[in-house]
Amino acid sequence: MKKLINNPDAVVRESLQGFAAAHPDLVQVHFDPTYVVRADGAQDGKVGVVSGGGSGHEPMHNGYVGRGMLDAACPGEVFTSPTPDQMQAATEAVDGGAGVLHLVKNYTGDVMNFDMAADLAEDGGTDVRSVVINDDVAVEDSTYTAGRRGVGATVLIEKICGAAAADGYALDDVADLAAACNEDARSMGMALTSCTVPSAGEPTFDLGEEEMEIGIGIHGEPGRERKDIAPADEVVDLLMEPVIADRPFTDGDDVLLFVNSMGGTPMIELYLAYRKAVEVAEAHGLNVVRNLVGPYITSLEMAGMSVTLLQMTEERIRLWDAPVHTPGLRWGA
Amino acid sequence: MKKLINNPDAVVRESLQGFAAAHPDLVQVHFDPTYVVRADGAQDGKVGVVSGGGSGHEPMHNGYVGRGMLDAACPGEVFTSPTPDQMQAATEAVDGGAGVLHLVKNYTGDVMNFDMAADLAEDGGTDVRSVVINDDVAVEDSTYTAGRRGVGATVLIEKICGAAAADGYALDDVADLAAACNEDARSMGMALTSCTVPSAGEPTFDLGEEEMEIGIGIHGEPGRERKDIAPADEVVDLLMEPVIADRPFTDGDDVLLFVNSMGGTPMIELYLAYRKAVEVAEAHGLNVVRNLVGPYITSLEMAGMSVTLLQMTEERIRLWDAPVHTPGLRWGA
Amino acid sequence: MISTEDIRRWIRSYADRIAEQKAYLTKLDSPIGDGDHGQNMNRGMQAAVAALEDAATPAATLQAVAMGLISKTGGASGPLYGTFFLEAAKQAPADAIDGADWAAMMRAGLDGVQRRGNAQPGDKTMVDALTPGVEALEQAAQDSPSPALPDILQAAADATREGMEATVPMVARKGRASYLGERSKGHQDPGATSSYYLFQAAADSLTSA
Amino acid sequence: MISTEDIRRWIRSYADRIAEQKAYLTKLDSPIGDGDHGQNMNRGMQAAVAALEDAATPAATLQAVAMGLISKTGGASGPLYGTFFLEAAKQAPADAIDGADWAAMMRAGLDGVQRRGNAQPGDKTMVDALTPGVEALEQAAQDSPSPALPDILQAAADATREGMEATVPMVARKGRASYLGERSKGHQDPGATSSYYLFQAAADSLTSA
C-alpha cells in the first residue's frame, strides 16, 4: 500500500488536524467526539445544515463546511459511518434556534447512526429533520433492499440547501427542498481501479488490467456489471443513458450536469468525459444550464468517474449561484 | 493503460473541447493553433499574462485563464512544450496595448519555443517580456546544465502577477514582480507511482511496490534519489528541509505554504501532509500567512506531492488575496 | 449463575476474539461490503472493554458496553450491536442471571436489532446468526427451568454458527451487500460471523459460571 | 547534384524512418527524458511532409519543413530541428546542390542548433551526432571539390551513428536529461538518435542523386 500516511489508524485524525490548520478562517475541528463546524459556530435564527459519513470522499463532507453550505460535518473512519455522539454534538453546535437539517446518504450505517443522533438531539431540545439521499441508479430501488445509495447528488443538495438555509428558509422548507432535489437527481459511477482503505491495506476489489466496473459505489461496492475497458465516449454513454432513462429526464428539461472524478482520474480525462456527457444530454433535449466538473465526491485514489443530473428550477439556479465559501467549493465570496 | 480517453492522440483536443463546453463564461478555446484565452479577450491598457506548457498538469495552465490570473494559456501535447505559433497567436490575442508577459517554466523546450514566439510577437509589434520560473530545488542549479525546473511556484506567480496586471501594473513591473517571486520561491516534489503518458501507453518509469522517488519532476523526470517508502511525516521532512535550506528561508519570514498533489494523491493524504509541513515550517520560525492545498499542478494520475514555499510581502499578500475567477482557482468573485 | 464479573469476562473474551479475527472479518466484508467490519468491531470492542470497569451491575455493564459500541464502532454494526446490548441491559435482572434470564436478555437484544435494522431471517445479516442462537437458548430454558449454563451456551453458540454458515447461499436484502443482489450469493455475511463469535465467547467464558 | 525533388525524397524517407522508430525514440526518451521524443518527431515530420508540395526550390522546401517542424513538434526538438532546417535553407543554392553546398548547409543547420540550444559536443544531445556528421561532410568536400555524393553521405551517416553511440556513456549537461546528472550515464540520447536517422535518410534517399 503506497500512501502518504503515518499510521493507518490515525489517518482521519491527522488529516483533520491538517485540514484545521489550513482553514482556520472557515472551520473548527473538534475531536472526541469528532466533528467539523463552521468557524463562527451557530447562526442565530438560521437553520443548521449538517451532514457526515465515512471519510475518504474528500472534499465531501468536511470541505463543504463554511459559509453558504454545511454548518457542520461528521467524519467517520474511512468509508465508515460516523457515530451518533459525533452527530449529536455537531447538531447542537450549529443549532441557532431554527432547527437542524440532517443530510444523510442512504447507507444502512449512516441512516441508523443519524437516526439515533436525531433522537438524542431531539431529546436535547433541538428540532431535527432528516433527508435521506439516494440518487444512485446503479442499484435497484426496492423496499426489500437497503435501497439506492446516496452519491453525487449529495454535493449538489448540500450546496443548494446550504444556500437556502443562509437565505432564511425555515427548517421544513429546507428539508422539503432537499427531498425534492433528491427526487429530481440521478447518478451513476464507474471505476477503472480499486481504492485501498488504509486500515485494510489491500485493494477493496480486484479489477483486471482490461476490466472496469460499471455502477461502482463510492466505497468500492460492486456495481451493475464488470466489462472490458472501453473508450471514454462509450463509458459516458453507459453512465448517462441509465441516468436519463431512470427519472426520466425529458426534452426541454433544464439540468445541472455534474461530472465527478472518483479521485484518481485527472482533470484532463474528466473534461474529455464532460465533452461527451454534454453531447448525450443535448441529444436528449436537455439544457445543461449549470455544470460542475472535478473531484468533489471521491473514493480515495480510485480511478473512475460518475455523472449526476439534477433537474434545475429558477429557485435551484438562484441557490446554486448564491455565494459559497468553503474549503472545497467557493464562489461569489 | 487504463484511462478515460478515446484516441491517445486526441486526448488534448477532446479534453479542451470539454473544457470549453464547461466554462464558456470564462474562456474561449481556439484550435490550430491551439490556445485558451479569457472569454472577454484583450483588456484595453492591461498587461496580458500568458503561460503555457505541456498538457497533463491540469488545472495548470488552462484552468488559470479567466479574470485576475492568466489572460491566455497555450497547451502542448501531454508533457510536451507547445509551439511558437500557438504562443504568438495567444500573445496577440491578449495584447491590450500594454504588452504581454510570458511566464515560462524552465524546460529547454518551453524556453526555446517561447523565445521564438517572443521574437515573432515582437516582430508583429507586441511588447513581450519573459520570465523563466525555476524553483525546483531537486535539481542542481548550474550554468552547465539546463538548470532548475519550473514547478509549483508557477501557480503562485501566475496568481500574483495576474492580480498585478489586473491592478494596472506596467509590463516591466509585472515582469519584475514575477522574477522577484521566482527568486523567493522554492519547491520539491516526490512520487509514489509513475504516470502514463497516453500516447506512450506505458508508465514513464518503474517504481517498486516499496519505493518512492524523491525530487521527481512534473513530467516524471527522475529526481534526487530513490528510497524505500516512508511515513508521510518523514516524506514531508525530506521535501521541506531542502526547500527551506536552499533559499534559505529564515526565522520570522512570512511565507505562503503550498502543498500540492501530483494528481493521484487524494485530499485526505494531502491534508495529513500539510499538517506536518506547517509543523516543519513553524519549527524553522516561518509564519505561514497563506496556504494552498490541493491538486493545482499535477502530473496526470501520478501519486505523490510537492511542497512550495514563497516568501510573502504585504504587496504579495494583497495580490494573492485579490479576486480571481478561473475554472481552477476562484475567490472573491 | 452469571455475575457482573462473568459479563466482563464475556466482553473481554469477545473483544479478544474480534481482535484476533479482525482481518478475517474485514476480508469477509470486502467482496460483499466495504471491507471495514473487522476494524469497526475492533474499535467498538476496545471502547467497550475500556468502559467495563466503571459499572457495578450486569445491567450497567451491558449499558456501558452499548455506549462504547455506539460511540466508537460506526457503520451499520455500531448501532445494531449497540442496540443489542442496550436492550439486553434493560432485561438484565438486578443480581445474578440464570439461563432463562439470559435467554430473555438475548431475545430482547435481537428484537432491538430487528427493530433498528428492519431485517428478517433470510436477509443475510447478523439476524440470521442471532435468531437460531436465541431460539436455542429459549428452547433450553423452556425444556428445563434452570438448565446447566455451559451446555446451553454451547448449544446456542453452535446454533449461531449454523446460522452464520447458512448465510453463504443467501441473497442479501439488507445492508451494503444488498446492492449486489444475486452477486451476494456464495459469501458468508461478516455481521453473522461476528454474532457467532459473540455467542461462542459466551460459551467459552461463562462455562465456569 | 541534389534537386528539390531529392530533398522531398529525403524528407519523406526521414519521416518514414521516424514513424517506424517512433516507439523506440520514445523508449530512449523515457529513462532520461519524458518519453515523448518519438511522438514529437513524428508529429513534426508529418507536418513537414504535408508542407512539402508547395515549395519549388531547395531553399523553399527546407523552409517549409522548418515551419512544419516548428509549429507541430513542440518540446526541445521542435525549435532545434526547426532552426536546423531554417538555417540550412538560408545556405541552399538557388538550383542544384553539390557536395560542398550540402556540407555548408548542414554546417549552417548545426550552427543554428548550437546557437538556439547552447549545447557543446559532449553535452549528450543531438549536437553529438550532428557534429561528426557535418565534419565528415566538410572533410570530404575539402578532400575533393566535387566528391561522389553517395559515398560522402554514407560516410557522414556513419559518423553520426558513431556520434550517437558515443552519447551512451556521457553525462548530460543540456536538456531534460541534465536533471539526472550522473544518472544520465549509460543511456543513448534520443535526439542524437533522431539526428543519426536524418543523416542516414540522406544517404539512403539521395544516393541516386
Ligand SMILES: Nc1ncnc2c1ncn2[C@@H]1O[C@H](COP(=O)(O)OP(=O)(O)O)[C@@H](O)[C@H]1O
Ligand atoms: N439492516 C440490517 N439489519 C441487521 N444487520 C445488518 C443490517 N445491515 C447490515 N447489517 C449487518 O452489518 C454487517 C456489516 O457491518 P459493518 O461492515 O461494520 O458496517 P457497514 O456495512 O456500514 O460497513 C453486515 O454484515 C450485516 O450482518
Ligand SMILES: Nc1ncnc2c1ncn2[C@@H]1O[C@H](COP(=O)(O)OP(=O)(O)O)[C@@H](O)[C@H]1O
Ligand atoms: N540545449 C539543447 N541543445 C541541443 N539538443 C538538445 C538540447 N536540449 C535537448 N536537446 C535534444 O532534444 C532531445 C529531446 O527532445 P524531445 O524529447 O523531443 O524534447 P523534450 O526534452 O522537450 O521532451 C534530447 O534527446 C536532446 O538530443
Ligand SMILES: [Mg+2]
Ligand atoms: Mg462501512
Ligand SMILES: [Mg+2]
Ligand atoms: Mg517533452
Ligand SMILES: [Mg+2]
Ligand atoms: Mg462494512
Ligand SMILES: [Mg+2]
Ligand atoms: Mg522528450
